[in-house]
Structure formats: structure tokens, C-alpha cells
Amino acid sequence: MDRTLAADLARLPELLDATRDAAAATLAALDARPVVPGAPPEGAAAATPPLPERGIGTEAALAAFTDRWAPRLSASAGPRYLGFVTGGATPAALAGDWLTAAHDQNSNSSLDGGGQDLERETVTWLRELFHLSAAHTGTFVSGATLSNTTGLAIAREWLGERLGVSPAEDGAAALGPVRVLSGAPHSSIAKALSVLGLGRAALVPVPTLPGREAVDPAALDRALADAPGRPAVVVANAGTVNTVDFDDLRAIAALRERHDFWLHTDAAFGAFAALSPAHAHLTAGLDASDSICVDLHKWLNVPYDSAVQFTRRRDLQARVFQNAAAYLGPLGENPDLVHLTPENSHRLRALAAWFTLRAYGREGHREIVERDIACARSLGESLTGDPYFTLLAPVRLNVVCFTLSQTPTAARLTALREAAGPEVFVTPTTYAGTPALRAAFSNWRTTQADVRRIAQALHTAAKELG
């Protein structure tokens, strides 16, 4: 064994303790440090040292990381990182993630231990969390983009079933032209269609309701009637990223009485509305979907990367993703995970989710969701009362979409973001043609005290801007 490696092995517990101390110090500093670090000093980033010929061991590598790279990472685990839709990691989720690496499972088959069973148990809990019926099975994937891609791959096979061909066997071209209808789809839907050989051009935009990002069900009805006799795919959106608008899922599902379509619902973070009794109506009808995308590294607050893909047609899923090999198990009634996603090797990603659900339960996670919603609402109220700012949409759930009242150009918004940068991180967008900012609340640490700090930082930055 290499000398340095052997030395590390001999003092492994000590090295893990040192790593634990570094992690604890990072987390303890989250509140005080800038949310996003400033640009590195000139030249600091450019100098990549040559690949070490001889290693320095874990302790010295930890020191090098702590010195050179840790300060360049954002405080995205902290309470005032409101960019994109980004969760943190609950204590239990972090513990689960550490143990995932310690056990280092490839839980894709039933040949080597209970990893798959742990994932199935976690999926069952998630199904209950979102009020889904047992008709849905689920699989862990790396994120909502892969969850959407997997759901739409199953949709593609369903179109084949309807048309008497199998895209999995014969290629997507066997389907002829495909139509994927949606009101305000996430950008990852177009990416998924590109990956699946259906093409970005397959996406048919459907008008949304006036002043909304939710699809107009009557317009969807008409769009479906445009190609009678051809099965289609509808992507429903449960929580859009700009204004967290929800399609009327029950109204969309009801259209299946008149039209033949696969219903895929992108509920990446919107599914968590189901945890709050006051907001659960937004997800009513979710269970009727044929496939559902839910992200877990957002509002479940497990570390990157983690999402779940639910479907009512696991048989079609296995037709797409089956990986026949002499040494792998047969498909059977309950196919091994190797047959269900684009991946073959499969990290025991479910463990972090299992830990946080076991540790905090429905109650604990409901509290996180409701606190985040209350924080978003408070920031919305603060900005409404601040003459420098204008809200562009009501705060429907956990995102505040706002802009400068005076001359809201992209350049001025960038200057505002930079000035407020040490205290809060928000991301730019364009909403209804207006350059805007989004503040998305999905971290388990965020409190009303953070909201006051954020409102103050934004106010001060806007005032300086004039």
C-alpha cells in the first residue's frame, strides 16, 4: 500500500474527526460570512498547480482545501441564500449523506444487501408525504431535470404503446411527430425533449390565464383538439419558478375524458405545498398524473443531489431502461433499480431523505415549509411597503418576484444584487417582459430575523443606487 495511504488508514478515526471539525466550523460560520464570496484576488483562481506526483495525505489536503477553496464557495447551506430554489441540509440529512459515503453502496440490484429496500421504504414515505396513492412507484434520481427526463421517457414509450410501436426498440422516429403541450414549462423540459430524441420543437406552448403563469384549461382543450386522433403529452406545472403559479391539475386531468394524453406533472418544489393544510389545495389532483417530478435537494433540505420520479406505469419505465445482462437479476414484478433509470450504478442517495424523514417526520417538515412560506410573505409585505420596490406577482407560496420601482433595467438590478450581496443572494429573471429579481425561500434555517436583515440590505442597496 502507498505509504501516505497506509498512514491515513492507520489514523482514519482521527482524520474523520478533523473533517467533522472543519464541517462544524463551516456551518457555525454560515450566519456571519458573506452569502456569496466576492471575486478572488487577481490571479488567485488562475494558477492550477500540477497534479501532485506525491500526495500530502488527508490532513494536509484538508488544510489546503480550507485555505484555498472553502472561502470561494457560497453559503448556499445558509438562511439568506435565496437564489434559484435552493434548500440546505437538515442535521439528519447531513448525517445520512455522510453515512452514504461511508457505506459506499451501489444499490442497484437485489444481489448485495438491503440498499434498494431502504430506497423503496423512503419512496413509500415520500408518497405519503405528498398524498399520492399506491398506484405510484418511485425511483431516486439526481435532480428534477433527470426526473423530468425519466418521466418523459416513460411518456414516449406510452405514445408508442398507443401507436403500436416501441421507441425503446425502434427509436423515437417510429413515433412520427410528437406534441408536448404545456403552459409555462421549466427550461429542463426542453432539455429533456432534446435528450429523448423528440426534439425541443415538439414543445407546443399553450396560452396561460391572463396575468398568470398557470395554463388556461380551455386553451389546452383547444390545443389538444388541433390534432384529433393523435395521442399527446401534457406537461402540467405545479409551482413555476418565477411566481410559483400552479396549473389546475384537476381540470387538466378531466380533459382526458375527451383527449388521449399522458399527463406529466413537474412539481419540483410545488409538491411541498401538500405539507401545508392552508396550501394543499394547490396540489389537488397531483395523484392523477401518469408521471411526477419532485426535487428533494430543494424543499426537503437534503444535500445535492437528490430527486424522485414517480409513475403509474413502472412496466413502461422498465421497458425503456431495462439493462439486460447475464449477471444482473431478471426484471420480475419488482424490477431492480438498474432497470428503472438512465443510471446503472446507483448511489444510496435515498439515505439522506430517509434520515430527515425519520428524524423530523411530517410535522417537522411541515414546520419548515410553513415557516418558509411565512418568510416569503413577510418579505413581500416589506417590499410592498418600501417605495424603492414593486412586487410583480402576489406571493403565492415561497418565492417573491420583484423589481425596482424606478428604471428597473437589468444593469441596475445587477448593481443592486452586488451591493446587497454579502447579506443576501437572489437571482435575476424576466417576468412579463420586465427585468426582475426572485427571492426563493426553501432553507430550513431561515427565520423572520433573516427576513428583516434581507429587507434592510435590499433597501440600503436600492437607496445607494438612487
Ligand SMILES: *Cc1c(COP(=O)(O)O)cnc(C)c1O
Ligand atoms: C429546479 C427545477 C427543475 C430542475 O431541477 P434540477 O434539480 O436543477 O435538475 C425543474 N423544474 C422545476 C419546476 C424546478 O423548480
